[in-house]
Amino acid sequence: MASNTHMPDPVCLIENTKEQLVVNPEALKILSAINQPLVVVAIVGLYRTGKSYLMNKLAGKKKGFSLGSTVQSHTKGIWMWCVPHPEKPNHTLVLLDTEGLGDVEKGDNQNDSWIFALAILLSSTFVYNSMGTINQQAMDQLHYVTELTDKIRAKSSRDANEVEDSTNFVSFFPDFVWTLRDFSLDLEADGQAISADEYMENSLKLKKGTSQKDKDFNLPRLCIRKFFPKKKCFVFDRPTHRKKLGQLETLHDDELDSEFVQQAKVFCSYIFNxxxxxxxxxxxxxxxxxxxNLVLTYVNAISSGDLPCMENAVLALAQIENSAAVEKAIAHYDQQMGQKLQLPTETLQELLDLHRDSEKEAIEVFMKSSFKDVDHLFQKELAAQLEKKQDEFSKQNMKASSDRCSALLKDIFDPLEKDIKQGIYSKPGGYHLFIQKMRELKKKYHQEPGKGLQSEEILQTYLASMEAVTDTILQTDQTLTEKEKEIEEQRVKAETSEAAKKMLEEMQKKNQQMMEQKEKSHQEHVKQLTEKIEKERAQVMAEQERALTLKLQEQARLLQEGFHQESAQLRKEIENLQNNMNRRKICVLS
Structure with a gap:
């Protein structure tokens, strides 16, 4: 069970070899067993800046992610640690510790860019860890954020010259947390105390000017402001004397700087809550x-030379999950029918009612497990399979009824057939005795329960097979006049004709019931799909409302700071977003 997920130590999720990024199957196996919602926290920063220590604190452990105590980078690739969420029951906290950026031993920073991009794509909270203050050097080290539009695509279809709208990123980018280690300044501005968040916001202000130097200064700040929907900053004092930094794994809290211990608690509390x-x-x-599946899709895209695409990843994931959702729904239908259905049913309606109840639950199972079902292909597949299942159960029902009725007829009429062979009825007055016996046996047959839908048809087929015998007994009965024999022949024909008429009416009734059932099935699919679409539309609108609010806030800040050109660019994005939202509203109203 997911709640019992136990990882005593972290494992490598994505290994960074010299040639390429490689996914670790052991880590994937661990993920595949966790069915709970995941809160994913990734940390990124220069090597030897104490990232692993913070992640171990979040895991509630002193040891786990390798801290290292030398100038060499210890974490290669991305390491994963899944632990029960300390504040959210039935949730799992996934901690992703990335290798240090800017490791001189690597020589090539191409992999750094991919590690940075993957941390963004996989996390719900992205922690950027740096040393000291937010100065230009810290911003220069965060240049990877300016490359994101070159490393990630939000949508699969985009013109070559089209610039990626930041709205597309804001919809799936994680919250941004900046942790400043060994921070030694007083948090003040213009002689007034300020919060760490205000300090970060001040540091993200743009510089007026059109020179390349001004553009280089503004670009990472603009990207952080536009891409990340929610930003937070924490400052940390130095944890202990420099000589003891290599012993952090073994030091108790009372051996660390008290300010640092409190700051770490506040940080962990924020992340958890x-x-x-x-x-x-x-x-x-x-x-x-x-x-x-996201990890595999993104790493495979990078390995093949493509850009990781959020839309493609979601659609690929939807293909896998929607296929599984169909199987899950059919399995639920089979289970329900298996538990409730006793073959043969007395009426067709009884079978159809059971089918309809099981079908409704199966559709609910599918709707709960499926998403992004483009053109409703998987739902159509489910509908086709459920219709096929109904047909199969109908055939099983008919066969069960036929078998039951045939066995019952044999049991009831076998003594009669033996009497016929022995000539019991081949004598004067034998015909009336035969007819009387036939009526008794038919009454006995009709009184037997559990015969099912084929009861009358199987009986009439049997009676038809006995017509020649009946006629022979009639013709050989010397006590009957020719006129009486003729009248009896007409009576038998009338009975047969009436039985055939009733069977035809019954068949037409069954066909009508089947047609009505198909329409009810269609209406149930439409009803549940409409409810799902409305719910998804509301979620998308809520996402877009949040994005719109953030863009409007950012536009107001840009205008306040006097950046009219950047504000105008953002205004276009806002208008595009508002147009999209209006189109959605019109579609719903129409």
Whole structure:
């Protein structure tokens, strides 16, 4: 069970070899077993800046992620640690510790860019860890954020010359947390005390000017402001004397700087209480199997030379999950029918009612497990399979009824057939005795329960097979006049004709019931799909409302700071977003 997920130590999720990024199957196996929603916290920063220590604190451990105590980078690739969420029951906290950026031993920073991009794509909270203050050097080290539009695509279809709208990123980017280590300044501005958040906001202000130097200064700040929907900053004093930094794993809190200990507690509390569940566009919660598929999709795209695309990843994930949702729904239908259905049923309606109840639950199972079902292909597949299942159960029902009736007829009429062979009725007055016996046996047959839908048809087929015998007994009965024989022949024909008429009416009634059932099935699919679409539309609108609010706030800040050109660019994005939202509203109203 997901709640019992136990990882005593972290494992490598994505290994960074010299040639390429490689996914670790052992880590994927762990993810595949976690069915709970995931809160995914990734930390990124220069090597030897104490990232692993913070992640171990979040895991509630002193040891786990390798801290290292030398100038060499210890963490290679991305390491994963899944622990029960300390504040959210039935949730799993996934901690991703990335290798240090800017490791001189690597020589090539191309992999750094991919590690940075993957941390963004996989997390719901993205922690950027740096040393000292937010100065230009710290911003220069965060240049990876300016490369994101070159490393990630939000949508699969985009013109070559089209610039990626930051709205597309805001919809799936994580919350941004900046942790400043060994921070030694007083948090003041213009002689007034300020919060760490205000300090960060001040540091993200743009510089007026059109020179390349001004553009280089503004670009990372603009990207952080536009891409990340929620930003937070924490400052940390130095944890202990420099000589003891290599012993952090073994030091108790009372051996560390008290300010640092308190700052770490506040940081952990914020992450535990404010970090969201990782979601996909449309408000779809990510669990272990979904994160597993995202990791594979993104790393495979990078390995093949493509750009990781959020839309493609979601659609690929939807293909896998929707296929599984169909299987899950059919399995539920089979289980329900298996538990409730006793063959043969007395009436067709009894079978159809059971089918309809099981079908409704199966559709609910599918709707709950499926998402991004483009053109409703998987729902159509489910509908086709459910219709096929109904046909199969109908055939099983008919066969069960036929078998039951045939066995019953044999049991009831076998003594009669033996008497016929022995000539019991081949004598004067034998015909009336035969007819009387036939009526008794038919009455006995009709009184037997559990015969099912084929009761009358199987009986009439049997009686038809006995017509020649009946006629022979009639013709050989010397006590009957020719006129009486003729009258009896007409009576038998009338009975047969009446029985055939009733069977035809019954068949037409069954066909009508089947047609009505098909329409009810269609209406149930439409009803549940409409409810799902409305719910998803509301989620998308809520996402876009949040994005719009953030853009309007950022535009107001840009105008306040006097950056009219950047404000105008953002205004275009706002108008595009508002147009999209209006189109959605019109579609719903129409």
């Amino acid at each position: 404010s970090s969201k569940v990782k979601t996909l566009p449309g408000g779809i919660n990510v669990n272990g199997p979904r994160l597993e």
